[in-house]
Amino acid sequence: MDLETVRTFAAAADAGQFQEAAAELAVTQQAVSKRIAALERNLGVRLFTRTARGAELTIDGQAFLPHARELLRVAERAVASVRTGSRPLRVDMIASRTAASGLMRRFHRAHPEIELDVVMLFDVETALAAIQSGAIDASFRAVAVPGRPLPEDIESVRVLDEPLQLLTGPAHALAGARSVTVAQLAGHRIWMPGIVPGTEWAAYYDDLVAEFGLTIEATGPNFGSDALLDTIADTPALATFMGEQTRLVWPADHGLRRIPVTDPTPVYPHSLLWHRDNPHPALATLRAHLAATAPSHDAAGTWTPGWVIRSEVRPILDGIER
Amino acid sequence: MDLETVRTFAAAADAGQFQEAAAELAVTQQAVSKRIAALERNLGVRLFTRTARGAELTIDGQAFLPHARELLRVAERAVASVRTGSRPLRVDMIASRTAASGLMRRFHRAHPEIELDVVMLFDVETALAAIQSGAIDASFRAVAVPGRPLPEDIESVRVLDEPLQLLTGPAHALAGARSVTVAQLAGHRIWMPGIVPGTEWAAYYDDLVAEFGLTIEATGPNFGSDALLDTIADTPALATFMGEQTRLVWPADHGLRRIPVTDPTPVYPHSLLWHRDNPHPALATLRAHLAATAPSHDAAGTWTPGWVIRSEVRPILDGIER
DNA sequence: CGTCGGCCACAACCAACGGTTGTGCCCGTA
DNA sequence: TACGGGCACAACCGTTGGTTGTGGCCGACG
Numbered sequence: 001m002d003l004e005t006v007r008t009f010a011a012a013a014d015a016g017q018f019q020e021a022a023a024e025l026a027v028t029q030q031a032v033s034k035r036i037a038a039l040e041r042n043l044g045v046r047l048f049t050r051t052a053r054g055a056e057l058t059i060d061g062q063a064f065l066p067h068a069r070e071l072l073r074v075a076e077r078a079v080a081s082v083r084t085g086s087r088p089l090r091v092d093m094i095a096s097r098t099a100a101s102g103l104m105r106r107f108h109r110a111h112p113e114i115e116l117d118v119v120m121l122f123d124v125e126t127a128l129a130a131i132q133s134g135a136i137d138a139s140f141r142a143v144a145v146p147g148r149p150l151p152e153d154i155e156s157v158r159v160l161d162e163p164l165q166l167l168t169g170p171a172h173a174l175a176g177a178r179s180v181t182v183a184q185l186a187g188h189r190i191w192m193p194g195i196v197p198g199t200e201w202a203a204y205y206d207d208l209v210a211e212f213g214l215t216i217e218a219t220g221p222n223f224g225s226d227a228l229l230d231t232i233a234d235t236p237a238l239a240t241f242m243g244e245q246t247r248l249v250w251p252a253d254h255g256l257r258r259i260p261v262t263d264p265t266p267v268y269p270h271s272l273l274w275h276r277d278n279p280h281p282a283l284a285t286l287r288a289h290l291a292a293t294a295p296s297h298d299a300a301g302t303w304t305p306g307w308v309i310r311s312e313v314r315p316i317l318d319g320i321e322r
Numbered sequence: 323m324d325l326e327t328v329r330t331f332a333a334a335a336d337a338g339q340f341q342e343a344a345a346e347l348a349v350t351q352q353a354v355s356k357r358i359a360a361l362e363r364n365l366g367v368r369l370f371t372r373t374a375r376g377a378e379l380t381i382d383g384q385a386f387l388p389h390a391r392e393l394l395r396v397a398e399r400a401v402a403s404v405r406t407g408s409r410p411l412r413v414d415m416i417a418s419r420t421a422a423s424g425l426m427r428r429f430h431r432a433h434p435e436i437e438l439d440v441v442m443l444f445d446v447e448t449a450l451a452a453i454q455s456g457a458i459d460a461s462f463r464a465v466a467v468p469g470r471p472l473p474e475d476i477e478s479v480r481v482l483d484e485p486l487q488l489l490t491g492p493a494h495a496l497a498g499a500r501s502v503t504v505a506q507l508a509g510h511r512i513w514m515p516g517i518v519p520g521t522e523w524a525a526y527y528d529d530l531v532a533e534f535g536l537t538i539e540a541t542g543p544n545f546g547s548d549a550l551l552d553t554i555a556d557t558p559a560l561a562t563f564m565g566e567q568t569r570l571v572w573p574a575d576h577g578l579r580r581i582p583v584t585d586p587t588p589v590y591p592h593s594l595l596w597h598r599d600n601p602h603p604a605l606a607t608l609r610a611h612l613a614a615t616a617p618s619h620d621a622a623g624t625w626t627p628g629w630v631i632r633s634e635v636r637p638i639l640d641g642i643e644r
Numbered sequence: 645c646g647t648c649g650g651c652c653a654c655a656a657c658c659a660a661c662g663g664t665t666g667t668g669c670c671c672g673t674a
Numbered sequence: 675t676a677c678g679g680g681c682a683c684a685a686c687c688g689t690t691g692g693t694t695g696t697g698g699c700c701g702a703c704g
Contacts, residue, residue: 052671059457062441067400078389119384135381374700
């Protein structure tokens with residue numbers, strides 16, 4: 001199916017006749033006739049009844065029309081998503097189903113008129129380069145990578161600290177605990193097949209392992225969270241970490257347990273990064289939204305790697321012109 | 323833009339290489355390469371970075387991908403809307419922005435998994451023929467036309483009585499009234515440009531006029547409800563009728579007034595019509611939903627035309643197998 | 645370090661699609 | 675009955691989009 005054909009159908013439905021639609025689309029009446037005939041042949045139904053003074057929709061045509069319009073709207077948005085100049089706000093995040101994803105969902109609900117696109121880049125280095133090149137407008141990441149300060153033209157603000165929880169199956173030794181301390185985790189096998197070496201996520205867990213002597217295995221291919229949850233549910237000796245705000249799509253009766261971790265609570269720090277000079281109007285809206293809704297984070301009793309920038313205490317609204 | 327190209331893009335993005343996508347789509351690798359190149363040329367951006375062992379998405383490609391998938395989903399639904407056999411439930415209603423529209427919105431919210439299509443046929447005769455031919459599955463109409471019983475294979479049940487209200491501009495003589503009686507309306511000009519002669523809606527107002535001596539003008543072309551509301555708001559001598567549940571999309575400050583009508587209250591009776599033997603599973607769901615949510619209508623103090631079937635007192639769930 | 649293998653792009657060729665012009669038929673209307 | 679508006683069919687033709695054949699690039703491996 002060709003979108004030009006769909007556009008022709010909608011134009012003919014609006015005009016009530018092929019002739020006028022043809023003029024509107026700057027083609028001949030015969031071309032419109034052939035396009036509609038081809039569409040009808042493809043769909044296997046008649047869309048118009050041809051009359052002496054035009055063409056009016058059949059019932060099938062009436063049913064098809066809203067879908068055709070929707071198709072054109074979606075196509076419009078698809079093209080807009082890669083239009084240079086005024087494209088939708090493009091935000092990178094470390095993964096779906098993290099706290100950043102929840103933040104963006106709430107932002108979208110608060111501002112449904114703002115078009116959004118989400119991408120997931122490899123690591124914070126790639127994200128910084130993309131921000132500097134203008135390929136993306138903002139990124140939710142843990143800043144910064146060990147030993148490197150942020151570039152001068154990148155700004156950042158801590159927006160959310162997401163506590164990590166232990167996820168176990170029902171037969172796991174810790175399954176009954178209401179909470180566990182980090183010290184209790186030593187000796188237990190923790191499996192995180194999603195970790196890609198070289199990313200700041202890997203660096204985070206490397207630090208966690210080094211500081212508390214945990215056993216984290218990143219071995220094996222990552223078959224997706226379904227397979228991970230499947231294995232965790234069935235394997236008493238395995239557990240995994242998961243963000244507190246991660247939403248699981250999982251039948252409740254599989255008996256998976258989410259157990260808070262304490263002493264200290266490892267938290268994953270999400271910061272918003274953006275280019276100092278990015279003029280996208282929706283970026284200011286996003287920053288204002290995050291400033292208005294972000295809870296004040298309480299660092300007491302929590303742990304983050306030493307390389308996480310701790311000095312982000314300036315008000316989030318700095319530099320937002322109002 | 324061609325949907326086959328979009329499908330190719332999605333397949334290549336999934337596979338991570340053109341070769342495999344080509345095999346999946348049963349074309350050559352060169353065809354995929356040319357399609358992607360054409361898409362990139364049309365959009366003006368690069369979607370893939372070609373590597374030695376495949377092709378991976380650029381950031382633009384990542385942003386475009388969800389839109390591409392959405393496009394394919396919508397196209398799928400569009401085709402399904404006219405598929406013979408198992409197509410979405412197709413419901414006819416007298417007009418949008420009536421109570422029937424609200425009923426269907428609530429039904430959709432209660433059963434979002436059920437695909438729906440709405441059409442608006444000319445009159446109840448056309449609707450009955452469409453029900454009998456299977457072109458539509460159900461219809462919200464006032465039954466029946468004067469002097470004719472419903473066909474034997476059509477079933478119906480009254481689902482909602484919608485009271486009519488008077489809509490006036492702020493300068494209208496009745497604008498300040500909290501309610502008006504039908505008798506008070508005599509002598510006032512009531513304008514209803516949307517009425518099409520020959521429909522059961524026209525029959526309804528004809529009866530209303532005949533019984534209470536009102537003045538209803540259906541003259542002039544119907545330029546849509548925007549133009550109607552515009553005129554009503556600015557013309558002190560004009561008013562119009564409007565369903566109680568009609569939602570107006572209108573700036574609040576134009577001072578339009580909705581005034582209940584009493585002694586008696588004209589109500590427009592919406593019945594659901596369907597074919598006795600229609601096997602569409604969603605039809606049973608719709609009937610059950612309407613039975614569960616429909617308020618018991620109270621005929622006291624209301625008016626309907628004499629030809630409206632008053633005997634629809636059987637339980638709405640009659641004949642629904644559970 | 646050279647070779648091999650996998651993958652993509654370019655070129656040449658060809659069928660098929662989609663456009664145009666010309667024309668005929670139908671139907672409501674004067 | 676003649677006219678006019680509107681759609682469909684036929685013939686023609688350029689462009690698009692497919693195929694096969696081939697070459698270049700790059701990572702892997704001996």
